[in-house]
Amino acid sequence: MTYRSIFHHVFWLYTGIASAVFVLIMVLLLFAMIRRRAGSGRQPSRRHENTLVELGAAVLVLGMVAYLVYVSETTYGAEMTVASRRPALTIHVTAYQWCWRFAYQGTPVAVSADCEAGRFPVLMLPTNRSVRIDLESNDVVHEMWVPHLRWKVEAFPDHVNVFDLRVDHTGTWRGLCDEFCGLFHDSMDFRVKAVTPATFHLWLQHQSAVAAAPKPTPVGGPPVKTQLGGIP
Numbered sequence: 001m002t003y004r005s006i007f008h009h010v011f012w013l014y015t016g017i018a019s020a021v022f023v024l025i026m027v028l029l030l031f032a033m034i035r036r037r038a039g040s041g042r043q044p045s046r047r048h049e050n051t052l053v054e055l056g057a058a059v060l061v062l063g064m065v066a067y068l069v070y071v072s073e074t075t076y077g078a079e080m081t082v083a084s085r086r087p088a089l090t091i092h093v094t095a096y097q098w099c100w101r102f103a104y105q106g107t108p109v110a111v112s113a114d115c116e117a118g119r120f121p122v123l124m125l126p127t128n129r130s131v132r133i134d135l136e137s138n139d140v141v142h143e144m145w146v147p148h149l150r151w152k153v154e155a156f157p158d159h160v161n162v163f164d165l166r167v168d169h170t171g172t173w174r175g176l177c178d179e180f181c182g183l184f185h186d187s188m189d190f191r192v193k194a195v196t197p198a199t200f201h202l203w204l205q206h207q208s209a210v211a212a213a214p215k216p217t218p219v220g221g222p223p224v225k226t227q228l229g230g231i232p
């Protein structure tokens with residue numbers, strides 16, 4: 001099971017219950033309006049309370065809340081248990097004003113970009129493998145969000161959020177920051193690209209070789225928009 005299917009299931013459960021409550025309230029309201037309009041001549045009840053009905057409503061609401069909390073927690077917990085079974089790799093994700101850095105543990109590979117003019121860093125993942133993500137921020141609070149995967153986790157400074165992710169099909173999806181974090185927050189995008197384990201292995205090998213190769217000395221370049229300890 002993936003985050004997408006879990007939250008799809010939970011979303012429709014919540015939507016179903018909310019819709020049923022909405023319809024029930026509307027029907028009762030309509031019934032009261034029609035009765036009043038019909039002019040039955042009956043005076044409205046003077047009772048201020050009905051303990052039995054109020055108690056029943058409270059028990060019903062509490063029961064629904066308890067059920068939804070139980071379903072949400074157990075499905076999420078089950079997914080985390082499956083996803084965290086022997087993670088195949090660990091990626092350190094650093095959010096900063098205003099872009100991302102993805103460092104693959106045990107390798108010299110670290111993917112980053114400047115998030116300007118469509119230059120977004122790509123988080124490469126193998127499909128059907130548990131991937132451990134260590135997420136933190138280098139400055140203010142950010143939030144890593146991949147809408148297609150129904151996956152959103154906050155990135156805090158001075159705290160590492162550890163979680164596991166498992167993607168079951170190949171594809172490329174948009175990721176973005178969902179916590180307002182300053183001037184260029186709206187350009188703080190990234191891409192998630194899931195490929196087969198074999199393709200991922202080749203990619204990681206290639207990137208490791210590129211990262212290990214000696215670099216030419218830089219002779220200047222355009223100014224970088226980072227600030228407050230951001231990572232260029």
Ligand SMILES: [Cu+2]
Nearest residue numbers: 177179181185
């Ligand atoms: Cu942001």
